[in-house]
Amino acid sequence: QVHLVESGGGFVQPGGSLRLSCAATESAATESSFTIGAMAWYRQAPGNEREQVAFITSTGTITYESSLKGRSTISMDKTKNMVFLQMNNLKPEDTAIYYCYANVLHLTTGRARPYWGQGTQVTVSS
Numbered sequence: 001q002v003h004l005v006e007s008g009g010g011f012v013q014p015g016g017s018l019r020l021s022c023a024a025t026e027s028a029a030t031e032s033s034f035t036i037g038a039m040a041w042y043r044q045a046p047g048n049e050r051e052q053v054a055f056i057t058s059t060g061t062i063t064y065e066s067s068l069k070g071r072s073t074i075s076m077d078k079t080k081n082m083v084f085l086q087m088n089n090l091k092p093e094d095t096a097i098y099y100c101y102a103n104v105l106h107l108t109t110g111r112a113r114p115y116w117g118q119g120t121q122v123t124v125s126s
Helices: none
Strands: 002-007 010-012 018-026 034-044 051-057 062-064 072-077 082-087 096-106 111-116 120-124
Touching (some): 002 096, 018 034, 018 096, 018 120, 051 082, 062 072
Parallel strands (some): 010 120
Antiparallel strands (some): 002 018, 018 082, 034 051, 034 096, 051 062, 096 111, 096 120
16 A cells, blocks of 8 residues: 655745645555556646646656646656655645645556545645
8 A cells, every 4th residue: 555645735925936745655664565657746726626737757758737837847756756846936826735646556466556645735825
């Protein structure tokens, strides 16, 4: 079982920046039995559907979606199974819960499955 834990959300004024982090960890105290195929950030504002913000594969392919395109940068630390989202020039419409996503390959079974974090709130307001 893999857990995704997000951090870095909070309250920021318009024009400000935030850096979100997400770490993928195993619940059991064993050597890592998984590898990350891809990670991503999604967001969901009240009354809206969840939308993808940015996506990165373990080989470095990156795509950006949503209105944060051009104002955000996704990166991955494969050695730590972490993904980051740097967001700049934030706007009130960026207010949402931001979710971390990972496509994880379990080495013991050879099967890949998606995982989601619990989400971190980002509020942009003056």
